[in-house]
Amino acid sequence: GSLAYPGLRTQGTLENLGGPNDASRGLTSLADTFEHVIEELLDEQQDIQPSKENKDADLYSSRVMLSSQVPLEPPLLFLLEEYKNYLDAANMSMRVRRHSDPARRGELSVCDSTSEWVTAAEKKTAVDMSGATVTVLEKVPVPKGQLKQYFYETKCNSKGYTKEGCRGIDKRYWNSQCRTTQSYVRALTMDNKKRVGWRFIRIDTSCVCTLTI
Numbered sequence: 739g740s741l742a743y744p745g746l747r748t749q750g751t752l753e754n755l756g757g758p759n760d761a762s763r764g765l766t767s768l769a770d771t772f773e774h775v776i777e778e779l780l781d782e783q784q785d786i787q788p789s790k791e792n793k794d795a796d797l798y799s800s801r802v803m804l805s806s807q808v809p810l811e812p813p814l815l816f817l818l819e820e821y822k823n824y825l826d827a828a829n830m831s832m833r834v835r836r837h838s839d840p841a842r843r844g845e846l847s848v849c850d851s852t853s854e855w856v857t858a859a860e861k862k863t864a865v866d867m868s869g870a871t872v873t874v875l876e877k878v879p880v881p882k883g884q885l886k887q888y889f890y891e892t893k894c895n896s897k898g899y900t901k902e903g904c905r906g907i908d909k910r911y912w913n914s915q916c917r918t919t920q921s922y923v924r925a926l927t928m929d930n931k932k933r934v935g936w937r938f939i940r941i942d943t944s945c946v947c948t949l950t951i
Contacts, residue, residue, distance in 0.1 A: 851894055
């Protein structure tokens with residue numbers, strides 16, 4: 739069968755916005771760009787039609803990139819979230835900014851995390867949805883050659899300020915720990931019977947706070 743990646747998106751960059759005087763025009767252009775991209779994503783979702791059990795896993799497929807070099811940007815979903823946060827901040831009125839509590843203007847994560855692109859050569863193996871350990875293939879054949887598989891992983895920062903416990907948790911009443919959690923993404927793999935195919939594998943995707951009394 740074909741080894742083409744389902745719903746594969748090529749790596750690209752957004753045009754840079756202009757200076758402060760071009761903010762309004764830039765926001766309009768950027769909004770149009772994201773609206774077009776979102777429509778494409780919705781069309782792809784309808785074409786793929788994942789099963790119910792794989793629906794959540796498909797949301798993380800953007801964490802996989804096929805490229806000849808290390809991607810320079812986070813996945814599209816992360817850019818969309820940053821764009822949304824930027825619009826929320828831009829729409830905040832000056833009155834709210836003047837009268838808001840200074841202590842509430844900044845936000846801190848409960849757990850410090852790090853995110854980076856990881857190659858299949860660094861991962862080597864992973865666990866698929868059946869619980870079996872499979873080999874993650876470094877390169878994917880394409881019509882004009884081969885592309886490398888990259889995975890955008892997020893994990894707890896072992897050197898961050900929350901390595902001894904979650905931020906903002908009262909240590910007198912709770913024991914807390916920041917823990918890396920995993921989700922499923924599609925990747926080209928090979929099982930122990932040398933069968934090559936696209937499978938869902940687990941990769942690190944977030945850092946969450948766990949509490950015990």
